[in-house]
Amino acid sequence: MLFEQGPIRPPSEAESLLLRFTRNCPWNRCDFCGTYKGTAFSRRSLEEIKQDVDNVCRIVDRIREISWQAGYGGEVNRQVLSEVYRTGSHQVIHVAAWLYRGGKTVFIQDANSLIMKTADLVEAIGYVKRKLPSVERITSYARSKTLAGKSRQELEEIRHAGLSRIHVGMESGSDAVLKYMNKGVTARDHIEGGRRVVEAGISLCEYVLLGLGGRNWPEEHPLETARVLNEINPDFIRMRTLTVIEGTPLYDKLAGGEFAEQTEDEIVAGERLLIENLEGIGSEVVSDHMLNLLEEVCGRLPEQKEYMISVIDRYLSLSEQVRLNFRLGKRTGLYRRLADLNDPARRARVEAMVRRLEAEGRLDGTISSLRASMI
């Protein structure tokens, strides 16, 4: 292996070089999360991290050499990229694709790199910046509890070293939901950790999991989440929608009847409640995941709040049959936006599918499994 990489990154880091500073998740107990189940958290030494960065530099040099040999003067263009695709390993291709997109962003893996000692993290980030001078943005995941345990001064040191953005899986602002899901943090931790990041001048992205309150906390989940977000005022609020994954504790709770999922329409109603109650903040609401039924619910607060609510209301005011048509069309990939319902050919195609699946008694099951396949 040339350098280590972990399993996931946020969708917004699709163009980033992925560098692994720690392995897996130090908490690893959230009921809804299957990403790191069965794996153990471990720290990587500074030497290992630096070695990885050095190896990336060697790969960069090799790719530039290919470019020079092909007469492109070191530029990584489509031709160089296809040559690397033809001959390179997965990691060499990853670095080439990163260079092709400008080589400007790095995402530090895995689930909570901020758990590293501040001095080590500062040194590791500084090393990345020195060795890869084209890098303009470095980001990482972190847990609120870990952030709340860092002083403002430590976070400022980390920002000065080069960390530009932190992605936090907030999921919910409701203590009842957080406890039930074994998230290991409280609303207070979210507020303290989030505020500290904002005060330190690091861009903050909070992820909310729509539907996480299930049928037990259909209103508390969005209302408390809005309250906590209002106290933090993060730069970004990113929406995700709950899908219960087989093999997770939440799957067992669902199978045992202890947890009841909301319908997609109930989740959308909760999303409306959340947005309606976001007050006094200037966050950008982002819906960049296929699992969200209404991906067009996005915009800057407060200017586009009414627009976001109007999209939701447009959906909720459709007849039951049209909402069903949209849900199936969205999950099959035939629709992306509500306006796609205006395409008669697509709508008729989806309607035919709805009728067939209803006749076979497979409609709900098909929509659920299509959703599950989008994770």
Ligand code: SF4
């Ligand atoms: S903290 Fe994040 S990565 Fe870790 S178990 Fe919870 S959701 Fe999964």
